[in-house]
Amino acid sequence: MSTPVPSSRPRLALIAGPTASGKSARAIELAERENGTIINADASQVYRDLRILTARPSVQDEARVPHRLYGYRDGAGACSAADWAADARAAIDAVVAEGRLPILVGGTGLYIRTLLDGIAPVPMVDPAVRDAVRALPAGAAHDALVREDPASAAALHPNDAARAQRALEVVRSTGRSIRSWRADRSGGIRNIFSIECIVVDPPRRLLYERCDARVAQMIDDGAVEEVEVLRMRGLSEDLPVMKAIGVLPIIDYISGARELDSTISIIRQATRNYAKRQTTWFRHQMSA
Structure with a gap:
């Protein structure tokens, strides 16, 4: 369009x-x-x-x-x-x-x-508030958000822990909903x-076929060797580059914790899941 x-x-x-x-x-x-x-x-x-x-x-x-x-x-x-x-x-x-x-x-x-x-001009969150929110048990951040910022809670899936934590720490630190900040x-x-x-x-079927073919092509083209070079850098697993689809499963394969077929299956499924979320x-x- x-x-x-x-x-x-x-x-x-x-x-x-x-x-x-x-x-x-x-x-x-x-x-x-x-x-x-x-x-x-x-x-x-x-x-x-x-x-x-x-x-x-x-x-x-x-x-x-x-x-x-x-x-x-x-x-x-x-x-x-x-x-x-x-x-x-x-x-x-x-x-x-x-x-x-x-x-x-x-x-x-x-x-x-x-x-x-x-x-969105969201101020810096109080570190003490952030630490307290991040220490909550799984699901507790969303439950708290339902009480403290119901509009933001309604817009999030209960299992979306990262966004629920972010919304909760913002409302607790600033006294204002993250949705209100984003409006500005x-x-x-x-x-x-x-x-x-x-x-x-x-179409979904064609998209999934392309995802599977892409993963196979990546392996053939040297994705394992590429990840090995990245692994040797000793970077924190919290960095975005280490969270790219396929990095950690391939590291498990390199270390002997996983077979190649299993690694490919995991990457294919993760790629499909990501493509579905993007489509939505x-x-x-x-x-x-």
């Missing part, structure tokens, strides 16, 4: 969809047709450590059209949505200045929403650019 293109605002194309959906191919076709530059909007593909496992564009694809924000950060540091949004805005401005069409491509909804709608977002680009949005949404998010969030 696309929106009309007012002549008073520069164009920005957004091609969004789940992993293995074919959105990268669509982006390259558009870039070749309309003198475009592809800008990454995938949280895992920002790290240079994992070209294979995160299915970053190939060297051949990068030679066809310009690509930005792929593999540009070291996995030893975390890249937040705010960090990426600032980098993306700078990249978009540079592409426009070159007379080219910026084409955002990705599957990380939080990144895309932060760029489009801006940052600032710095977004939604009203600056004329955004033409394409949501790539293949884009269907609901990008329809407007």
